[in-house]
Amino acid sequence: MALYLVQHGQCHAKDIDPSKGLTKEGRAAATRIAGVAKGYGVPVSCILHSGKKRARQTAEIFEAALAPPDGLLAKSGLNPLDDVTALAGLIDSKENLMLVGHLPFMTRLCSWLVIGDPEMPVFQFQNAGIVCLKRTAETTNWIIAWTLMPAIG
Template sequence: MKLYVVRHGDALSKSINPARPLSSDGRRDIEKLAAFLKPRKLAVAEIWHSGKERSRQTAEILSSAVDSQKEIKSIDGLNPEDPVDPIIEEILSLRDDLMIVSHLPFVDKLTCKLLNCNRDNEFITFPTGGIACLGTSLGSWRLIWFLYPELLSDLTL
C-alpha cells in the first residue's frame, strides 16, 4: 500500500477571507504539483480531505492528476489539531493506495507516527503544497519520496 500525505496549498489569510480558500500562489503551486504527478500515473482508491475549503480545493486539483477509483471525500478527523490515531486505524484497515489532504500539524504528526520518528525532532515538516509518499510492507512504513512546490519552480504550466 502507498499513502500520499499532502498539506494543502497556500491559503488566503482569515482577514481577507474567513473561509481561507487557496491563494492564487497556492492554486498555482498545486497545479504545478498536479502537472508533475500526472505523467507518473499515480493511482489511489480514494482521496480524503478535511472539509476545509483549502483542503478540498487542493484535493480537487490533485484528483485531476491521479487515477482515483472513487470520488474525493470529506473525512472527519483530518483537521489541524485532530489526533492521528483514529485515522491511522482507518488507514491500516485499507489495502488500496490512498491520498490524504490535510493541515499542519496533523500531516507532520501522521507522517512521523507512521514512520516511528520522534515528533520533537521534526523529522519531516510539510511546507504548503508538500506531499510525502509512504509505503508499507509487513506493517512497517517507510518514506519513498517527498516533494514540495519550490522543487518544481522551473516547471511551466
C-alpha cells in the same frame, strides 16, 4: 500500496478571506505538483480531505489531475489538532489513499506512522507537497518512499 500525505495549498489569511481559500499561488503550486504526479502515473484510488475550504480546493485539484476511481470525500479526523492515532488505525495499507489536510496534523501523522512518535518530526511539509509513505513487509511501520515538493532548499 501507498499513502500520500498532502498539506493543503497556500491559503489567504483569515482577515482577507474568512474561509481561508487558496491563493492564486496556492492554486498554481497545487496544479503544478498534481501535474507532475500525473506525469509520473501516481496511482490514487481515493482522496480524503478535512472538509475545510483550503483542503477541499487542494483535493479537487489533485482529483482533476489523478482521477481516482473512488473519487473525493470529506473525512472527519483530518483537522489540524485531531488525534493522529485515531486516523492511523483506519488506514488500509492495501489501497492507494491520498489524505489532504493541515499542519500540525500531517507532520504528526507522518511521524506516528514512520517512527511511532507524533512529537518527533521526520519530515518538513510544504503547502501542496506530497509525501508518499509505503508500509514495509517486515514491520508495521511505514517508510517515506519519496516526496514531491513545490520548492527545494
